[in-house]
Amino acid sequence: MEPSLMANQLTEVTIHTNQIPSSQILPPHTLPANHYKLQQLPTSYSILQNSSPSTRDPVNSTILLYPASDSNLSLPELLNETIPSNDINPVNIKSIRGNGLAVTLHTENEVDKLKLIIEENVTLKSAITSKIPSKRNPSIILYNLPSFLNEDEIPQALKFQHNLDFPLNPSFNFRGSSSNLRNWVFEAPAQILNSIKQTNKILIGWGMYRLSEFFHIKRCNFCQAFGHTTKECTLQVPSCGTCAGHHLTSNCQSSLKYCVNCYESNLYTGTDHQNYHSAKDRSCPFFQAAIQHYRTTRDYI
């Protein structure tokens, strides 16, 4: 997995100010009209409003179904015969180990409904074992490790310096601040995460490297909405992540920071967010909402 954007890649610090001369405030016509269409898509607002499919927590709304241990039957076949899928309307169905199925529904209530149907049906009850999947662990990120490091050195350094009983397995790595540097992401149980976060740095070989908690957050670099990636974006015209204008963030020449997500929220939903920050600013309420939402999907206990 190579996520298009991860929260911890952002190192930008924005100074907020309400004292921007009015001549510098963008007139509304310079703001990206195309972005308004995002209201029908999973946008940042929907995260705040907790009403769109993008807010569905795939962990909480998924149920794992397995054939009972002495059974040889195919679950799809059995389910086809007993529950019309239209009654349940799953969002996704995946085959999983043990001839099982991971069924993702729209809400936790629908998960409960499916569980109840299985329990109340004599045939299904004896043939199917259901299980709610446990949440994944949170993640940490080690920044800008030189590519010459041996891949085994990194988990070993974490293990020894933090007295772990076992080395953590890396989840993935991606380009750091230059082409010969990589950022490494590991999942770690919450207690280990908390202990590692105390120091925020790690010695590997003759280098000291920064680490912090990593948030798996999707934000589109094209339209700046949270909840989808640039690849998944359906818009034709970009919105700048710095000034909210109609251009790619990389082409921005504005010295003014203006958040398109807060702007649209104020315009369309009557909120009163302070706008003078970039869409990548961690203090943006939409960024904070995305982090909060992500946190509900991981095991922090």
Ligand SMILES: [Zn+2]
């Ligand atoms: Zn987009």
Ligand SMILES: [Zn+2]
């Ligand atoms: Zn711009």
Ligand SMILES: [Zn+2]
């Ligand atoms: Zn904002």
